Amino acid sequence: MQVALDLLETDRAIQIAKEAVEGGIDWIEVGTPLIKSEGMSAIRRVRKEFPDYTILADMKTIDTGSMEVEMAAKSGADVVMILGNSDESTINDSVRSAHRYGVKLMADLMSVDNPVEQAKHLEEMGIDYINVHVGIDQQMLGYNPVQLLNDIIGAVNIPVAVAGGLDEKTVSEIVDAGADIVIVGGNITRSDNVTEAAKKIRSSVESPSKSGFLKQSLDDEIYELFMTTSTPNISDAMHRKGAMQNIRPLVRDTKMVGRAVTVQTFEGDWAKPVQSIDTAKPGDVIVIYNGSKHIACWGGLATFSCLNKGVAGVVVDGAVRDVDDITNIGLPIFASNTVPNAGDPKGFGEINSEIICGNQTVKSGDYIIGDNNGVVVVPKEHAYEIARRAKEVEKGEQRLYEEVKRGRTLSEVAQLNKWEKQ
Structure with missing residues (x-):
């Protein structure tokens, strides 16, 4: 069970990760937004705070594979995420760099044209994990990773991770389908009670067949x-x-x-x-x-x-x-x-x-x-799409309310000085 820290501020990300760990998280992902915002220092700080946990760096590498894998590995990552639709030269160079620095590679199938065939090819090239990933913007349009998971599970022999708007309901379905790693982002990190949210999802991971959740029609969900x-x-x-x-x-x-x-x-x-x-x-x-x-x-x-x-x-x-x-x-x-x-x-x-x-x-x-x-x-x-995005806005505000409740001002939590337009 992996938590994706797709935030912009390292301090907030670390605090949320601490609460998620209390709820049963196994792996900690330094998300792409955090890496873009704070650079490799974010990986170093997360590594320092959680020395005994597997740290994944979601680099979303599509070029300069060797360099980016080396950067992440030297900063403390155990697993580095690259894009599954990268050029073969980039993938090969990433694999060589991963071997050199003793890290594993996960390939993200988001927006790959022929995901099943590419997953098999990535395994042949030396990738260690496949990530069946529906991106945040795709989730807002109703795309569901379950639709692809069964085909990928039957096509490769390496562990398969799944990401894409997972919550306590959908995680059960994912685990039942055979996923090895479930990656959860906003439904943990944007909760006003991160530990409790992680515990609920952990429970679904541990006892997937007992979930009993019923599917809604699209109109009912909207x-x-x-x-x-x-x-x-x-x-x-x-x-x-x-x-x-x-x-x-x-x-x-x-x-x-x-x-x-x-x-x-x-x-x-x-x-x-x-x-x-x-x-x-x-x-x-x-x-x-x-x-x-x-x-x-x-x-x-x-x-x-x-x-x-x-x-x-x-x-x-x-x-x-x-x-x-x-x-x-x-x-x-x-x-x-x-x-x-x-x-x-x-x-x-x-x-x-x-x-x-x-x-x-x-x-x-x-x-x-x-x-x-x-x-x-x-x-x-x-x-x-708007209904899903509105729910994400609400989750983000709930987390901000919780952080302000702990004694910080909204300006401090949002780091307004840092993010003012220059």
Whole structure:
């Protein structure tokens, strides 16, 4: 069981590694981001702190194989990671350098075109371990290392490692499939309780057949991820995009997640907004452009009517009325204004056309997430990726909260002076 220290600061990495060791970690990986940030000194410091543990340096070498293997070996690494799609000259030179300095080589199959054939060839060339690796960005798109693992296990006779978003659920499946080494990164290092997270994964490694975890459908997984992450985390995952402007919750302390049923209407015309309730399916969110902040197109009766269809919530770029009734009903309603007066049902507008709401483009089927902070829109074609990335943002913040709780300031933890743009 290997923990990947894919951080930027050596001090933080060492503290997290100490907590992970208490949870049952066997190998410690000095990750590529840490090596790029701190250089070989990161490997030296980790080696000094953990003299009795196997240290892997994820160099991701693709050229100058001999030099980079030598650097890592002299800095204290026991195993050096190179890229499996490196040129043969680089691989051969890496193998010779590894023999010379007494270290082992692991080849990473991330983004290799013919991974099974390449794995067999790498073994023939003298590689000691194969790493079936789905990269972080690929994980966000739903790629799963299990899909490749069985083929690799049957093709080589050397130990096989697996990396790629592993947690206590997926580790069990990986071990059952025959993996020799499981590599876990963010699900340990970004936890607010690293030791406990490592212990849970260790338990799955030790008793894989007892896990009993059930697979979710993709839609269910997206829904669960959005329900358990905040709109700020989701906006961060979208590079600070997607947040509706001037849209506020009328009902506090509620969470709304669903697919958009869009409504274009005008100046308090409430016909299409009300008709959209009939169009909506259970779990959908009705998203309305009203055209006026001074004439309401939505109120208490429409909100109550949503309960019959199981509508998850409503967003109105414009005015809403009957605030007391809406609060008592409790359905999540978000709007840019509240007024007493309503318009008339004239029937102008469209349902499920592309609209602008809160200065964000919304299409039918896009994911709409709302909480006390406001509302974000996630394009349906990127929903799974954004949901996964938002969860990673949340994990990172949980770890920062834990480190600040221990007495350091946020500036000290984030090392802002070091990372200011020069």
